[in-house]
Amino acid sequence: MSTSPAPKDEALVRLADVTKRFGDGPAALDAVSGEVKGGAITGLVGPDGAGKTTLIRLMTGLMMPDSGTVDVLGFNTQKNPAAIQASIGYMPQRFGLYEDLSVQENLDLYADLRDLPKAERSSAFEELLTFTDLKRFTTRLAGKLSGGMKQKLGLACALLKKPRLLLLDEPGVGVDPISRRDLWKMVENLTQEGIGVLWSTAYLDEAEACDHVLLLNQGKLLFSGKPHDLTGRVEDRVFKVSGITGRRRQVLAELLQTKGVIDGVIQGDAIRLVTGKDETPDIGGAAGEAKLAPTPARFEDAFIDMLGGGPGGRSKLAEAQAPPSEMGDRPVIEAHGLTKRFGDFTAADKITFDISRGEIFGLLGPNGAGKSTTFKMLCGLLKPTEGEGRVAGFDLRKDAAVARNQLGYMAQKFSLYGDLTVMQNLEFFAGVYGLRGARQRERIELMTDIFDFGRHARHSAKDLPLGLKQRLALACAVMHEPRALFLDEPTSGVDPITRREFWTHINALVEKGVTVLVTTHFMDEAEYCDRISLIYRGRSIALGSPDELKARVATKEQPDPTMEDAFIALVQESETEEEAA
Structure with a gap:
């Protein structure tokens, strides 16, 4: 795929004091300045609501700034948006694939829309299908593709006219680590051909892979520069606490209340801490004989530091939670040979595991692997073809309604009622879970106080x-104080402080005896799990703690693999075994 190379120092996009408002609220973008250069990946980084999509739309000329200037490929967006749109590739966050058209039919349609000459189409399609590894799937409907394959098709459509500048709005959201790594390799190859790439993301680990970063939060530009320049600010203030005795979640909560500690997360059997400037935490009281050692800083550590530190280790929600009654030695969640078939296709094949009281259990797997199917069977949303699932001792086939009252469910996509106010949603779900009268009022008041809903009670x-x-x-x-919580990718897109707050509540609830089943594409969140089942092609291919799974793939060349490394290596190992069988 050839295009006119752009030197790395050539600015393809220039932003000067760009401001954009919608209505009377705070500015969506507040005097943002920066550049996107050719032959490099520029990361537009920040949580949902930071202003990333607004800034990208301004670059495309689909939207105009209220003040400031946006120049793209030498054109001013206000004076010549058509010239810009003819010269760039743009992949929106919700890419407009036609799900009832095949891969090839989508390429044909976008070639028509982009006015690609007929004589060039055959070679362009061949090159893009090879580049994205979609050649085998040209007849498959786009709606039947996995999340990662849809993103690859979206990338192919955006590249049909060989742009000098490629704008990608959160291409990695909801995509498993393998597909994300594939997308990164493709984009890195594009920069070798001179294409300038803007990669928008809420994943802070992706920021570290960029050549340059524009870091946004609440419409303001917090940082512009090389990722390691920001990470270097906390380089000597990040520590790993290992050799912990006792429950690491309780130790983390105590450490987060320790003077000098501004952030902390669980990392397998260890805890990762970030300290304030010129602070060395005294971990003796909380962690006993555990050892404190420096560890490499991450981009997220520096971002948390810029935001003033995390929310601490106290959970008012857990403090108000009554411990679930004992069930003896019986697991709270049970899966025995769970199988689900759709026609000739087996989405989940004989999935088996037990989850004990006060345990966090993770379901991980690539897009389309079967983890969501397993998850839905266990929370009573999907009837299994074979096998048995139980929650709090209740059979999901025979006692589904009773079982569902023992669990709380938080869906991947916001599943509350958007047209109802905050208070109406609280009242509705209290009623669904059987809360009435004084008990209902008491629980709603408690939730309103804990989560500070008072100011927003009448907002939709x-x-x-x-x-x-x-x-x-x-x-x-x-x-309703459930025994079990089912969390389906619960923190996708939220800012790191809110993620910390969320896991503070979950960790503290687990300490009270609540059982958690979680799916996630954030590999650092997988570290919070006590055990993980890795699902691939409908089967459980690995089961163990995060540290056990990482140790299983460790080599001389890679003695300390990350959770993402373990995920990818175990899937590849399973593929090799299948091919040999």
Whole structure:
């Protein structure tokens, strides 16, 4: 795929004091300045609501700034948007694939829309299908593709006219680690051909892979520069606490209340801490004989530091939670040979595991692997073809309604009622879970106080910022003090402070005896799990703690693999075994 190379120092996009408002609220973008250069990947980084999509739309000329200037490929967006749109590739966050058309039919349609000459189409399609590894799937309907394959098709459509500048709006959202790594390799190859790439993302680990970063939060530009320049600010202030005795979640909560600690997360059997400037935490009281050692800083560590630190380790939600009654030695969640077939296709094949009281259990797997099918069978949303699932001892086939009252469910996509207010959602879900009268009023008042809903009680749920939507969804899921929480990618897109707050509540609830089943594409969140089942092609291919799974793939060349490394290596190992069988 050839295009006119652009030197790395050539600015393809110039932003000067760009401001954009919608209505009377705070500016969506507030005097943002920066550049996107050719032959490089520029990361536009920040949580949902930071202003990333607004800035990209301004670059495309689909929207105009209220003040400031946006110049793209030498054209001013206000004076010549058509010239810009003819010269760039643009992949929106919700890419407009036609799901009832095949891969090839989508390429044909976008070739027509982009006015690609007929004589050039055959070679362009061949090159793009090879580049994205979609050649085998040209007749498959786009709606039948996995999330990663849809993103690859979207990328192919955006590249039909060989742009000098490629704008990608969150291409990695909801995509498994393998597909994300594939997308990164493709985009890195494009920069070798001189294409300038803007990669928008809420995943802070992706920021570290960029050549340059524009870091946004609440419409303001917090940082512009090389990722390691920001990470270097906390380089000597990040530590790993290992050799912990006792429950690491309880130790983390205590460490987060320790003077000098501004952030902390669980990392397998260890805990990762970030300290304030010139601070060395005294971990003796909380972690006993555990060892404190420096560890490499990450981009997220520096972002948390810029935001003033995390939310601490206290959970008012867990403090108000009554411990679930004992069930003896019986697991709270049970899957025995769970199988689901759709026609000739087996989505989940004999999935078996037990989850004990006060345990976090993770379901991980690539897009389309079967983890969501397994998840839905266990929370009573999908009837299994074979096998048995139980929650709190209740059979999901025979006692589905009773079983569902023992669990709280937080969906991947915001599943509350957008046209209802915050208070109406709380009242509705309290009623669904059987709360009445004084008990209902008491629980709603408690949730309103804990999550600070008072100022937003009459706001429609659909108009809330993502962080508040997530708090509302969690409040509704725990309203009835369930024995088990089912969390389906619960923190996708939210800012790191809200993610920390969320896991502070979950960790503390687990300490009270609540059982958690979670799916996630954030590999650092997988570290919070006590055990993980890795699902691939409908089967469980690995089961163990995060550290056990990482140790299983460790080599001399890679003695300390990350959770993402383990995920990819175990899937590749399973593929090799299948091919040999």
